[in-house]
Amino acid sequence: MSEYDLVVIGGGTGGYTAAIRAKQLGLSAAIIERDKIGGTCLHRGCIPTKAWLQSAETLTRVRGAGPFGVTTGKVSLDYATVRSRQQEVVETLHQSIRGVIKKHKIDIIEGDGQIQSPSQVSVNGTSITAKNLVIATGSHPKEIPGMETDGDRILNSDHLLALEELPKSIIIVGAGAVGCEFASFFIDVGCEVTLIEMLPTIVPLEDTDIGKQLAKSLAARGVNIMTAARVLSDRTKMYDSVVELTVEHESSEKSVKAQYVLLAVGRGAVTEGLGIENTAARIDKGWIAVDDAYRTDDPSVYAIGDAIGGLLLAHVAAAEGFVAAEAIAGKDPDKLDYNRVPRVTYSHPQVASVGMTEQQAKDAGHTPKSQRFSFKYNAMALIEGETDGFAKVVYDTESGDLLGAHIIGPRAGELIAEASLARFIQASAWELGTNIHAHPTLSETLGEAAQMSAGISIYW
Numbered sequence: 001m002s003e004y005d006l007v008v009i010g011g012g013t014g015g016y017t018a019a020i021r022a023k024q025l026g027l028s029a030a031i032i033e034r035d036k037i038g039g040t041c042l043h044r045g046c047i048p049t050k051a052w053l054q055s056a057e058t059l060t061r062v063r064g065a066g067p068f069g070v071t072t073g074k075v076s077l078d079y080a081t082v083r084s085r086q087q088e089v090v091e092t093l094h095q096s097i098r099g100v101i102k103k104h105k106i107d108i109i110e111g112d113g114q115i116q117s118p119s120q121v122s123v124n125g126t127s128i129t130a131k132n133l134v135i136a137t138g139s140h141p142k143e144i145p146g147m148e149t150d151g152d153r154i155l156n157s158d159h160l161l162a163l164e165e166l167p168k169s170i171i172i173v174g175a176g177a178v179g180c181e182f183a184s185f186f187i188d189v190g191c192e193v194t195l196i197e198m199l200p201t202i203v204p205l206e207d208t209d210i211g212k213q214l215a216k217s218l219a220a221r222g223v224n225i226m227t228a229a230r231v232l233s234d235r236t237k238m239y240d241s242v243v244e245l246t247v248e249h250e251s252s253e254k255s256v257k258a259q260y261v262l263l264a265v266g267r268g269a270v271t272e273g274l275g276i277e278n279t280a281a282r283i284d285k286g287w288i289a290v291d292d293a294y295r296t297d298d299p300s301v302y303a304i305g306d307a308i309g310g311l312l313l314a315h316v317a318a319a320e321g322f323v324a325a326e327a328i329a330g331k332d333p334d335k336l337d338y339n340r341v342p343r344v345t346y347s348h349p350q351v352a353s354v355g356m357t358e359q360q361a362k363d364a365g366h367t368p369k370s371q372r373f374s375f376k377y378n379a380m381a382l383i384e385g386e387t388d389g390f391a392k393v394v395y396d397t398e399s400g401d402l403l404g405a406h407i408i409g410p411r412a413g414e415l416i417a418e419a420s421l422a423r424f425i426q427a428s429a430w431e432l433g434t435n436i437h438a439h440p441t442l443s444e445t446l447g448e449a450a451q452m453s454a455g456i457s458i459y460w
């Protein structure tokens with residue numbers, strides 16, 4: 001029988017971060033993983049999708065090379081190579097993270113972890129003793145009743161990433177980050193794409209102007225977007241090679257057909273068969289309930305990452321794992337501030353944000369205002385030929401505090417880091433704008449928007 005200070009169930013981004021931090025703080029640690037170390041992010045999420053999007057971006061750039069003075073021949077996409085490159089990237093990172101875990105002398109126990117009591121977990125019939133447990137079992141794709149995924153025509157993101165042929169046409173139900181990233185990829189590689197969203201704008205968790213701008217760009221490239229639309233799932237019809245959906249949209253019922261349907265309608269915690277009932281931990285609205293240090297109602301049982309809900313992002317899972325490990329090691333870690341977590345949608349153009357929208361700031365009792373600056377007036381955007389989009393800053397008119405930043409445009413995912421840091425050090429919008437940005441860089445766009453919020457603008 002093995003005994004550890006910490007046993008982590010689930011070796012995804014959250015789980016391995018918790019184990020490594022605990023080991024650094026002098027605790028013995030093991031990770032139980034039933035599939036592959038790296039979890040959803042590495043094998044079925046962040047990394048494979050971004051590898052696909054990189055292929056789509058390369059295709060678009062090569063196709064659009066003419067105005068840069070570069071002549072190309074016939075350009076085409078080899079989907080098998082897209083997938084094999086994606087697998088190579090994933091496997092490189094997989095071996096790398098396994099190496100890091102080995103270097104820290106953390107045991108990886110392969111198998112399905114089932115909690116017998118707060119201090120006992122069984123894996124393949126072997127019992128493991130744990131002074132503390134971290135549940136990091138992640139999340140699974142949600143289903144729509146009456147339209148269950150079959151892995152054949154109606155797919156979730158796991159099925160889609162495993163598909164060996166490039167779809168000719170696809171209906172994507174759900175226009176959050178995952179749905180929009182796939183829509184962007186498939187339209188750029190030549191598929192017919194319909195994107196259906198129940199709410200009035202796509203990327204509905206983002207600033208509405210950003211959602212509108214992304215919709216404009218996707219629609220201009222040919223995506224058939226239906227917002228404020230409801231799929232009548234019980235009317236789904238399956239033919240040999242086509243799925244037909246009936247959608248309530250703009251006060252009428254419309255029929256849409258495609259070779260495949262992707263359901264991207266959210267995720268739920270993985271807790272089934274885990275044995276949570278053998279602890280005092282509680283499930284609240286489908287997610288494992290925790291306090292600010294990620295402790296469940298059972299004092300030696302912690303939970304982190306997607307399994308606790310909130311922002312389902314890999315860097316959030318890692319940050320939570322870090323805090324939980326510090327708490328287990330007897331430290332007094334700072335509470336995470338979810339308002340300074342950057343969120344990125346890697347569509348083309350990219351969307352990135354941190355902090356509050358103007359509406360959220362109003363709801364939180366601020367007297368906010370916003371300023372935006374377009375990439376159209378940014379020299380580097382013009383040089384790169386990517387002028388669609390803008391940066392918007394939201395600030396408090398009384399204190400001048402930067403409350404949020406929202407970017408749509410080239411490399412928004414990289415640009416948001418500056419605004420995240422500004423939020424972390426509680427900078428004002430004036431400080432963000434007065435920070436000197438190199439010229440010509442895309443970062444000047446965020447700087448200009450921030451300067452405008454302080455009433456200063458050289459160009460305006």
Ligand code: FAD
Pocket residue numbers: 009010011012013014015032033034035036037038039040041042044045046047049111112113114136137138139157178270274304305306307312313314315316317346
């Ligand atoms: P997971 O990574 O899901 O890991 C959980 C692990 O637990 C899994 O390996 C599973 O096998 C294991 N497990 C579960 N139950 C047991 C058990 N009983 N015993 C043993 N092992 C068990 N986030 C971003 O930040 N950026 C992105 O670009 C991004 N893109 C995404 C794209 C897609 C298509 C998807 C689906 C998600 C994406 N995400 C992205 C979200 C990100 O993948 C998750 O937030 C992140 O993986 C959560 O980490 P986690 O450690 O909580 O869980």
